[in-house]
Amino acid sequence: MPGAFTLLKTDPATAARRGRLATRHGAVETPEFMPVGTQGTVKAMTPAQLREIGAQIILGNTYHLNLRPGAEVIRGLGGLHAFMGWDGPILTDSGGFQVFSLAKLRQVGDDGITFQSHLDGATVFLGPRQVIEIQRSLDSDIAMVLDECPPWPCERDACLRAVERSRRWAGACLAAARATGFLADGRQVFAIVQGSVFDDVRREAAAALAALDFPGYAIGGVSVGEPEPEMLRQVAVTAPCLPAAKPRYTMGLGTPPQLLKMIALGVDLFDCVMPTRVARNGQVFTPDGPLNLRNEKFRADPRPVVAGLDNYTCRHFSRAYLRHLSLANEMLVGTLLTIHNLHFYLDLMRQARAHIEAGDYAAWHRGWIERYESASAD
Amino acid sequence: MPGAFTLLKTDPATAARRGRLATRHGAVETPEFMPVGTQGTVKAMTPAQLREIGAQIILGNTYHLNLRPGAEVIRGLGGLHAFMGWDGPILTDSGGFQVFSLAKLRQVGDDGITFQSHLDGATVFLGPRQVIEIQRSLDSDIAMVLDECPPWPCERDACLRAVERSRRWAGACLAAARATGFLADGRQVFAIVQGSVFDDVRREAAAALAALDFPGYAIGGVSVGEPEPEMLRQVAVTAPCLPAAKPRYTMGLGTPPQLLKMIALGVDLFDCVMPTRVARNGQVFTPDGPLNLRNEKFRADPRPVVAGLDNYTCRHFSRAYLRHLSLANEMLVGTLLTIHNLHFYLDLMRQARAHIEAGDYAAWHRGWIERYESASAD
Numbered sequence: 034m035p036g037a038f039t040l041l042k043t044d045p046a047t048a049a050r051r052g053r054l055a056t057r058h059g060a061v062e063t064p065e066f067m068p069v070g071t072q073g074t075v076k077a078m079t080p081a082q083l084r085e086i087g088a089q090i091i092l093g094n095t096y097h098l099n100l101r102p103g104a105e106v107i108r109g110l111g112g113l114h115a116f117m118g119w120d121g122p123i124l125t126d127s128g129g130f131q132v133f134s135l136a137k138l139r140q141v142g143d144d145g146i147t148f149q150s151h152l153d154g155a156t157v158f159l160g161p162r163q164v165i166e167i168q169r170s171l172d173s174d175i176a177m178v179l180d181e182c183p184p185w186p187c188e189r190d191a192c193l194r195a196v197e198r199s200r201r202w203a204g205a206c207l208a209a210a211r212a213t214g215f216l217a218d219g220r221q222v223f224a225i226v227q228g229s230v231f232d233d234v235r236r237e238a239a240a241a242l243a244a245l246d247f248p249g250y251a252i253g254g255v256s257v258g259e260p261e262p263e264m265l266r267q268v269a270v271t272a273p274c275l276p277a278a279k280p281r282y283t284m285g286l287g288t289p290p291q292l293l294k295m296i297a298l299g300v301d302l303f304d305c306v307m308p309t310r311v312a313r314n315g316q317v318f319t320p321d322g323p324l325n326l327r328n329e330k331f332r333a334d335p336r337p338v339v340a341g342l343d344n345y346t347c348r349h350f351s352r353a354y355l356r357h358l359s360l361a362n363e364m365l366v367g368t369l370l371t372i373h374n375l376h377f378y379l380d381l382m383r384q385a386r387a388h389i390e391a392g393d394y395a396a397w398h399r400g401w402i403e404r405y406e407s408a409s410a411d
Numbered sequence: 412m413p414g415a416f417t418l419l420k421t422d423p424a425t426a427a428r429r430g431r432l433a434t435r436h437g438a439v440e441t442p443e444f445m446p447v448g449t450q451g452t453v454k455a456m457t458p459a460q461l462r463e464i465g466a467q468i469i470l471g472n473t474y475h476l477n478l479r480p481g482a483e484v485i486r487g488l489g490g491l492h493a494f495m496g497w498d499g500p501i502l503t504d505s506g507g508f509q510v511f512s513l514a515k516l517r518q519v520g521d522d523g524i525t526f527q528s529h530l531d532g533a534t535v536f537l538g539p540r541q542v543i544e545i546q547r548s549l550d551s552d553i554a555m556v557l558d559e560c561p562p563w564p565c566e567r568d569a570c571l572r573a574v575e576r577s578r579r580w581a582g583a584c585l586a587a588a589r590a591t592g593f594l595a596d597g598r599q600v601f602a603i604v605q606g607s608v609f610d611d612v613r614r615e616a617a618a619a620l621a622a623l624d625f626p627g628y629a630i631g632g633v634s635v636g637e638p639e640p641e642m643l644r645q646v647a648v649t650a651p652c653l654p655a656a657k658p659r660y661t662m663g664l665g666t667p668p669q670l671l672k673m674i675a676l677g678v679d680l681f682d683c684v685m686p687t688r689v690a691r692n693g694q695v696f697t698p699d700g701p702l703n704l705r706n707e708k709f710r711a712d713p714r715p716v717v718a719g720l721d722n723y724t725c726r727h728f729s730r731a732y733l734r735h736l737s738l739a740n741e742m743l744v745g746t747l748l749t750i751h752n753l754h755f756y757l758d759l760m761r762q763a764r765a766h767i768e769a770g771d772y773a774a775w776h777r778g779w780i781e782r783y784e785s786a787s788a789d
Contacts, residue, residue, distance in 0.1 A: 073735060077742040081723065102735040106711050110731055118727040333484050345459065349496040353488055357451060357480040364455040367742050 037221055037248055038280045046395035048272065048299035051386055054249075054280050056090070056122040056174040057219045058114065063280060063301040064385050066292065066378045067092045067124060069309060072101070073117045076309050077367040078375070080118045086344055086376040087383070090122040090174075092304045095167055096131035100150050100157070104170035112172025124175040124223075124304075126284070127164040127206075130182055130253075141181060143198065161205035165222070169215050176215070177251065178206040180225040185258040192229040196238050199227050207245055216248075223249035223282060230263060232270045239274035250275045251282040252300070265294055272299040289318060289381055290405055293398040296385050308378050312370035315359040318377040320401070321408035324352075326370070331356045344376035345369070415599055415626055416658045424773035426650065426677035429764055432627075432658050434468070434500040434552040435597045436492065441658060441679040442763050444670065444756045445470045445502060447687060450479070451495045454687050455745040456753070458496045464722055464754040465761070468500040468552075470682045473545055474509035478528050478535070482548035490550025502553040502601075502682075504662070505542040505584075508560055508631075519559060521576065539583035543600070547593050554593070555629065556584040558603040563636040570607040574616045577605050585623055594626075601627035601660060608641055610648045617652035628653045629660040630678070643672055650677040667696060667759055668783055671776040674763050686756050690748035693737040696755040698779070699786035702730075704748070709734045722754035723747070 042051040052063040068075045068083065071094040075083055083091065093113055098104065107116045114120055129146070132139060136148035136157075145160025159167075161179050168176035180199040183192045203224045209215070210222045224247040228235030242250065252271045255264045268283055275281050282302035283295055292303055308318065315327040317338045324331075324338070334352040341347075346355070346369045358366035381401075388397040420429040430441040446453045446461065449472040453461055461469065471491055476482065485494045492498055507524070510517060514526035514535075523538025537545075539557050546554035558577040561570045581602045587593070588600045602620040606613030620628065630649045633642045646661055653659050660680035661673055670681055686696065693705040695716045702709075702716070712730040719725075724733070724747045736744035759779075766775040 072739045072741055073732070074741050074743045077746075079723070079743065079746065080727070101739060102710065102731065106731065106735075109711055110713055110729055116729070116732050116735075118732075332480070333487055335488055345457070349458070351488055351494070353480065353484065354451070354494050354496075357484075357494075361450045361479060363450055363452050364742060364745050365452045365457065368455075368457065368746065 038278065040278060042389060044297075044389050044394045045392060047297040047398075049296045049385070049389050049394045050299055050301060051389040052280060052301055054301075056221070058120060058122040058174055059089075061089045061122055062386060064292075064296045064382055064389075065089055065302060066382050067302060067304040068375050069094075069304050069306045070117065070119075071306075072097050073107075073113065075371075075375075077313070077364075077371045082345070082368070082372055083119065083375075084121075086372060087379050088121065088375065090124060091119060093123050093125045093171060093173070094128070094131065095125050095164060095171065096128035096135070098125075098171060099128060099167050100152050100155075104167045108170035108172070112170075114172060122174045123171075125168050125171055125173040125177065127177040127179045128159055128167070129164070129179045130284070132159060133182055133184075141198075143201070145179065145202075161202045162209045165206055165209040165213065165215055169213060169220075173220065175221045175223060175249065176206075176210070177223050178203040178225055180227060180253055182254050182257065183227060183229045185229065185254075187229045189231055189234075192227075192231055192234055196227050196234055199225065200238065200241050203242055203247075204245060207247065221248040223247060223251050223280075225251045225253040225284070226271050226275070227254045228267075228271070229254055230259065230267065235267065235271045236274050239271055243274070243276050247279065249280040249282065251284050253284050255283055256285045256287060261291070265291070265298070268295050268300065269298050289378070290402040292378075292381065293385065293402055296389075297394070297398060308374035309371050312374045313367045315356070315366070315370065317355075317370055317373055320404060322405050326352055326356045327359050328356075338373050339377070342373075342377070342380065344372055346373040346376075416656065418656060420767060422675075422767050422772045423770060425675040425776075427674045427763070427767050427772045428677055428679060429767040430658060430679055432679075434599070436498060436500040436552055437467075439467045439500055440764060442670075442674045442760055442767075443467055443680060444760050445680060445682040446753050447472075447682050447684045448495065448497075449684075450475050451485075451491065453749075453753070455691070455742075455749045460723070460746070460750055461497065461753075462499075464750060465757050466499065466753065468502060469497060471501050471503045471549060471551070472506070472509065473503050473542060473549065474506035474513070476503075476549060477506060477545050478530050478533075482545045486548035486550070490548075492550060500552045501549075503546050503549055503551040503555065505555040505557045506537055506545070507542070507557045508662070510537060511560055511562075519576075521579070523557065523580075539580045540587045543584055543587040543591065543593055547591060547598075551598065553599045553601060553627065554584075554588070555601050556581040556603055558605060558631055560632050560635065561605060561607045563607065563632075565607045567609055567612070570605075570609055570612060574605050574612055577603065578616065578619050581620055581625075582623060585625065599626035601625060601629050601658075603629045603631040603662070604649050604653070605632045606645075606649070607632055608637065608645065613645065613649045614652050617649055621652070621654050625657065627658040627660065629662050631662050633661055634663045634665060639669065643669070643676070646673055646678060647676050667756070668780040670756075670759065671763065671780055675772070675776060686752035687749050690752045691745045693734070693744070693748070695748055696752055698782060700783050704730055704734045705737050706734075716751050717755070720751075720755070720758065722750055724751040724754075
């Protein structure tokens, strides 16, 4: 689907980009963060609450949804949008990453991956054709190709084999998406660049996938255990090798400073479970760094998590109340802290977009990171 | 506070009443059900969601809030309304019931109860003055007196001692509420009638408390293990002995049919954890009886829980989706099923009020119960 992405502006001092990604369920202003809805729900949030914090697009997990409740059940109920009550864009991963991290008795062949479900031990096969079919059953707006994500650390030879296999699977996914009409009715398929820590492997993988003219490109194999400088280096190596006219997405990342740094490297889309996951443990984000609300010092603190931040949690509740809910293990704390953390991420992306438009992204993002990392939030 | 309750209409064929209870935080149309907010939150619900389903008044638990985070912390943060972000009326129990059901090493004396916190073993004393002071710190609109709830079954002598002690504590609570200005600024205190299964003891207890001219009266010591017919008999014996011009409240009850039967006996207010508690196990209420959504037969069921019921859950989600969330142990299911169950209860109370106004409550409530109990919901 050429033309789905419009590059509106490129920052003069960094590689940051302001873009717009058209989908069947509306446009996504980029850079943007995608809340993760693994099992057909962004944990603890209603779709109405997601809309209220300004979420533009969410992520669903093919591996999980295909095992439970099953792609056919979701298709029979009108697709993932109708199933979960979200009428905005949905990107789904291919399931490959979870096969490598969750499934048991995995066998990787040239045609695909055979594995046992982590839920009930059932034998499942995922090949390029299957992952496109499943994502069609889910009615994804943006599907990801099946890939093999090398672990970290990884020998060069093993990495080369995974990259070559991933390249062939990517081509097969694109062919399946064309043959089945997946692309024709406005859906998109994004390729995934692997290559571990080997710069030349990443560059060649990016070039080979770029030649296939995908609607978008992800940088995969990052945030798999490597140190942060190494992760940023991989993104810095890979991003310039991707077509400038297509959206770029780093999968599974990251902290607020990491997002701003990757935007400066030319990345447009992000997803990460961190803001939702840490919320359930009482951790919240602020411009002065993270806080853990379970700390005794918040026992009678009447302040909101972030003064002036316009979300339901900050408008109505004190740190003392949120701490109380967390210590009492009340379900509501998961909802209220997830609202805050996701809104904090989305608001950060809104600020990033505004500063790219204003032409001062470089200075702004350096200042933001400096405050976040040096200040002591209380 | 005489005049807070207005009796608008009495049903010609039953003892059902249509009333209005004025409070410092707005009026409550009765009969009404009060969602339970034990620890400063109606479990899994935001205050906005409570408003959306039409909740008029909620209940808070003195025992729990006094132990954690502490009544003084809540007072310092502006009271329970500000603390939990709920600006409607709040009724708080006295803590007595939980002292008898949760606390350890309990010692009951004529002045009050000494016990150990179930959270940290700290020694706490609750007497009539303390429970009024705590409920003032919480800024309750309606406080309950301290009482001693006899267990079931109970010997007559033990019951008489508990009733006599409860009567003296009720008088002491009223005196403390007058002396401290609790009543003067528009708050109310409700008495609690005990008496176990002894009709004459209940009648005498009701008469003695009625003579003290409380703003409202609760029927306590029900739903403590006795069979349902016995419970309804206790309510039937007690209600007519209470002043007609004051609101009547049965504590901790009950199922939808029980509520309708108690309304027919002249009860105006109810609270119960059941609709919120069972929601977290996948159980939902329908006019054709309860359903457990974890059942296999709902695997691909596209229907809402109750077709046409105007709440967020029934407007947007299928039984199949809710079943999926429940099997996946997703937090959202607690929220969505609680929304439905509480709305179902509140909607039932709205219907009851309308039928009392229309003068056909007797036939309507019999028909409603017959359908609920005889139909096989699917």
